[in-house]
Amino acid sequence: MLEQLLAGALEDANTRRRERPYADVETEALRRPAPLDALAALAPADHVKVIAEVKRASPSRGDLAEIAEPQALAAQYEAGGASVVSVLTEGRKFKGSLADLEAVRKAVSIPVLRKDFIGDEYQVLEARASGADLVLLIVAALPQDRLVRLHALIRELGMTPLVETHSEEEVARAVDLGAQLVGVNARDLSTFELDRDLFGRVADQIPAGVIRVAESAVLSLSDVQHYRAAGADAVLVGEALVTGDPIATLASYTSV
Numbered sequence: 001m002l003e004q005l006l007a008g009a010l011e012d013a014n015t016r017r018r019e020r021p022y023a024d025v026e027t028e029a030l031r032r033p034a035p036l037d038a039l040a041a042l043a044p045a046d047h048v049k050v051i052a053e054v055k056r057a058s059p060s061r062g063d064l065a066e067i068a069e070p071q072a073l074a075a076q077y078e079a080g081g082a083s084v085v086s087v088l089t090e091g092r093k094f095k096g097s098l099a100d101l102e103a104v105r106k107a108v109s110i111p112v113l114r115k116d117f118i119g120d121e122y123q124v125l126e127a128r129a130s131g132a133d134l135v136l137l138i139v140a141a142l143p144q145d146r147l148v149r150l151h152a153l154i155r156e157l158g159m160t161p162l163v164e165t166h167s168e169e170e171v172a173r174a175v176d177l178g179a180q181l182v183g184v185n186a187r188d189l190s191t192f193e194l195d196r197d198l199f200g201r202v203a204d205q206i207p208a209g210v211i212r213v214a215e216s217a218v219l220s221l222s223d224v225q226h227y228r229a230a231g232a233d234a235v236l237v238g239e240a241l242v243t244g245d246p247i248a249t250l251a252s253y254t255s256v
């Protein structure tokens with residue numbers, strides 16, 4: 001499944017590239033005002049930080065919410081106390097787009113993450129050209145040499161890579177990369193199985209000074225408390241926010 005998602009995302013990027021060549025997107029990316037400092041926004045604090053996700057659907061959960069105006073939802077996230085907004089830009093299974101990212105970027109003053117299946121440089125430039133401050137890199141989807149290259153490019157453009165892992169081996173690869181922001185996804189992107197205890201098993205492997213993010217299946221206050229107790233500096237939340245009351249949910253989560 002992960003391979004298919006990546007292949008689909010790369011195919012869609014190639015289609016866009018025919019309309020908007022690499023050099024044009026690069027020029028646009030370099031013309032943007034500097035990215036916001038995501039590491040500062042997510043720095044460890046006396047409460048857990050929340051990365052709030054704009055998410056319409058997923059292959060494991062199906063349709064979640066219509067979200068006709070992602071910018072309005074993102075503005076609620078910011079008002080509710082989110083530290084970062086994550087925007088799913090994958091179109092096939094998650095029903096997102098780069099237009100969503102651009103609309104959100106205009107509506108909030110906190111950092112914005114491009115959440116997608118990133119496999120080449122063009123997608124990274126697109127992220128910056130659309131105003132992203134952070135870009136997701138999924139360790140399981142990429143060989144280490146490509147991960148190293150994309151991680152470096154994201155940083156050269158002033159953005160922050162969020163390096164997503166789902167095992168001890170993948171955490172080791174993220175640490176090797178010098179990642180400063182490491183996510184542990186409870187969901188296996190190949191089988192969609194959930195393991196909420198994975199974060200607690202690998203958290204100690206992430207060096208001090210690196211920001212630790214627990215991702216997926218945060219559906220209640222007790223899930224947030226569970227991850228906080230295991231050492232999470234931040235949690236990444238989609239479903240609970242798009243299907244519930246985002247302001248009230250954020251108020252409760254950010255009090256942990």
Ligand SMILES: O=P(O)(O)OC[C@@H](O)[C@@H](O)c1c[nH]c2ccccc12
Nearest residue numbers: 185215216217218236237238239240
């Ligand atoms: O809706 P949830 O269970 O709160 O999950 C959010 C987020 O962690 C999930 O959307 C996600 C984590 N890693 C990903 C990689 C690609 C697409 C989506 C994801």
